[in-house]
Amino acid sequence: MPRSPLPQRHGLDAAWVRTPDNLPDAPRWATMRDFLRDRLADGAPVDEMLAAGAFVDQAGRPWTGAEAYRPHTMVWFHRELAAEPPVPFEVMVLHADERLVVVDKPHFLATTPRGVHVRQTALVRLREALGLPELAPVHRLDRLTAGVVVFTTRRVWRGPYAELFRTRGVHKTYEALAPYDPSLSFPRTALSRIEKPRGSLQALLVEGEPNAETLVELVEVRGRHARYRLTPRTGKTHQLRVQLAGLGLPILGDPLYPHVLDVAGDDFSAPLQLVARTLSFTDPIDDIPREFSSRLALAWP
Numbered sequence: 333m334p335r336s337p338l339p340q341r342h343g344l345d346a347a348w349v350r351t352p353d354n355l356p357d358a359p360r361w362a363t364m365r366d367f368l369r370d371r372l373a374d375g376a377p378v379d380e381m382l383a384a385g386a387f388v389d390q391a392g393r394p395w396t397g398a399e400a401y402r403p404h405t406m407v408w409f410h411r412e413l414a415a416e417p418p419v420p421f422e423v424m425v426l427h428a429d430e431r432l433v434v435v436d437k438p439h440f441l442a443t444t445p446r447g448v449h450v451r452q453t454a455l456v457r458l459r460e461a462l463g464l465p466e467l468a469p470v471h472r473l474d475r476l477t478a479g480v481v482v483f484t485t486r487r488v489w490r491g492p493y494a495e496l497f498r499t500r501g502v503h504k505t506y507e508a509l510a511p512y513d514p515s516l517s518f519p520r521t522a523l524s525r526i527e528k529p530r531g532s533l534q535a536l537l538v539e540g541e542p543n544a545e546t547l548v549e550l551v552e553v554r555g556r557h558a559r560y561r562l563t564p565r566t567g568k569t570h571q572l573r574v575q576l577a578g579l580g581l582p583i584l585g586d587p588l589y590p591h592v593l594d595v596a597g598d599d600f601s602a603p604l605q606l607v608a609r610t611l612s613f614t615d616p617i618d619d620i621p622r623e624f625s626s627r628l629a630l631a632w633p
Contacts, residue, residue: 334390334406336348336408337388337389337390337391337392337408338388338392338408338409338410339465340459340465341410342413342451342456342460343451343455343456343457343458343459343460343465344410344413344445344450344451344456346408346409346410347408347409347410347411348406348407348408348409349368349371349372349406349407350404350405350406350407351364351367351401351402351403351404351405351407352403352404353403353404360401361401362400362401363397363398363399363400363401364395364397364398364399364400364401364402364407365378365379365382365397365398366401367401368382368387368395368397368407376411376412377412378397379397381409382395382396382397386409386410387407387408387409388407388408388409389405389406389407389408390405390406390408395407413450413451414448414450416448416449416450416451416452417452417597417598418452419438419440419441419452419600420600421438421439421440421441421600422438423435423436423437423438423441423454423457423458423461424436424438424627426480426624426625426626426627427624428462430485431484431485431486431489431493431617432482432483432484432485432489432493433458433462433464433467433482433483433484433485434480434481434482434483434611434624435454435458435480435481435483436478436479436480436626436627436628437454437473437477437478437479437480437481438478438628439476439477439478439600439603439604440475440476440600440603441453441454441457441475442454442474442475443455443469443472443473443474443475443481444469444472448597449475454469454481455467455468455469455483458483464485466485466486466487467483467484467485468483468484468487468490469481469482469483470482470483470484470490470493470494470496470497471494471497471502473608474570476585476586476587476603476604476606477506477604477606477607477608478603478604478606478607478608478626478628479506479606479607479608479609479626479628480608480609480610480611480624480625480626481608482611482624489617492616492617493616495616496613496616500565500567501613501614501616502611502612502613503563503610503611503612503613504563504564504608504610504611505561505562505563505608505609505610506561506562506563506564506572506606506607506608506609507551507559507560507561507562507606507607507609507630508559508560508562508572508576508583508584508605508606508607508630509557509558509559509560509583509584509605509630509631509632509633510557510558510560510576510581510582510583510584510605511556511557511558511580511581511582512553512555512556512557512558512581513579513580513581516579516580516581518548518549518550518560519547519548519549519550520547520548521545521546521547521548522544522545522546522547522548522575522576522578522579523542523544523545524537524542524544524574524575524578525537525538525539525540525541525542525543525544526538526543526544526568526569526570526571526574526575528568528569528570533588533592534570534574534588534589534592535568535569535570535571535574536574537574537575537578543566543568544564544566544568544571544574544575545564545565545566546562546563546564546565546566546571546572546575547562547563547565548560548561548562548575548576548579549561549562549563554632557584557632557633559630560576560581561609562576570588570589572606573586573588573589573604573606574589576589577589577590583604583605583606584604584605584633585602585603585604585605586604586606587602587604603631605630605631607626607628607630608626609625609626610623610624610625610626611623611624612624
C-alpha cells in the first residue's frame with residue numbers, strides 16, 4: 333500500500349478507494365465523478381467534496397471529477413465523522429520510551445476505530461495528545477475491558493512486538509469481579525470450545541475440541557462476590573467473559589453474558605468489572621524483561 337499523500341486529521345489516516353480495471357464484466361463509468369458517486373453511495377457528499385478539493389490522487393493533486401475514468405488509480409480522502417458520545421474517562425500513560433507507549437485503557441473506550449467508535453478511541457486520543465502519527469497498538473482490548481495496552485511509536489517497531497503477541501510470547505493476567513459460588517473449587521482450568529457466529533453479539537460455548545483455556549484463581553471473597561485472577565492461555569473473542577459465565581459466574585456489569593442487555597451508547601454507569609492487570613514479556617529488541625501493571629481499581633458492589 334503506497335503512503336497517503338494526505339496528512340492525518342484528528343489523529344486518523346486518510347481513507348482510500350482504488351478504481352477497478354476495465355475488465356469486460358466490470359461496471360463502466362464515464363468520469364471519476366461517476367465512479368465516486370457509485371462507490372461512495374453510502375451518503376458521502378461527493379459533489380461537495382469534489383468542489384472543495386477533498387479527493388486527491390497519489391501525488392496529492394485534487395480530483396475535479398470531470399476527468400475521464402482511470403482504471404487502477406488511487407483516490408484519497410478524509411471521511412466526515414459522525415458525532416460520538418464523549419467517553420468521560422482518561423487514558424493514563426504507564427510507560428513511554430523511544431519504541432513503546434504503554435497505557436491504562438479505561439472502560440468504554442475502544443482500542444482502535446471501529447464502527448461508530450472513531451475519535452473516542454485510545455489510539456486516536458493518544459496520537460493527538462502525544463503527537464505520534466505512527467502510533468499503533470500491537471494488541472487490543474475490547475471496548476468494555478479496561479487495563480494495560482501496548483502501543484509502538486513507529487512503524488519500524490511494530491513487527492517485532494506484534495510477533496510476540498502472535499506467537500504467545502506475552503504473559504497476561506486479568507482480574508474480574510463476579511459472584512462467589514462456594515461449591516466451586518479453585519484454582520481451576522476452564523477448558524472449552526468457543527465459537528462466535530457471524531452477526532452474533534455473543535460468542536458461544538459449543539461441543540467439540542477445546543480451543544480456549546484459562547486458569548481461574550480465587551483471590552478474595554466479600555459476601556456474595558469474589559475477585560478472580562484470570563490467566564488466559566489462548567485468545568478467543570470474549571474468552572474470559574464467556575468462560576466465567578459458563579461457570580455460572582458472569583462478570584459484574586457484563587451487558588452480553590449471560591444475556592444481551594439493551595444499554596444506551598452514552599450510559600457509562602456500570603463498567604464491566606474486568607481489568608487486564610499485568611502484561612510481561614522479554615523485549616525482542618534488547619532482551620530486557622518488561623512488566624507493566626494496571627492501576628485501575630475494580631468497583632465492588
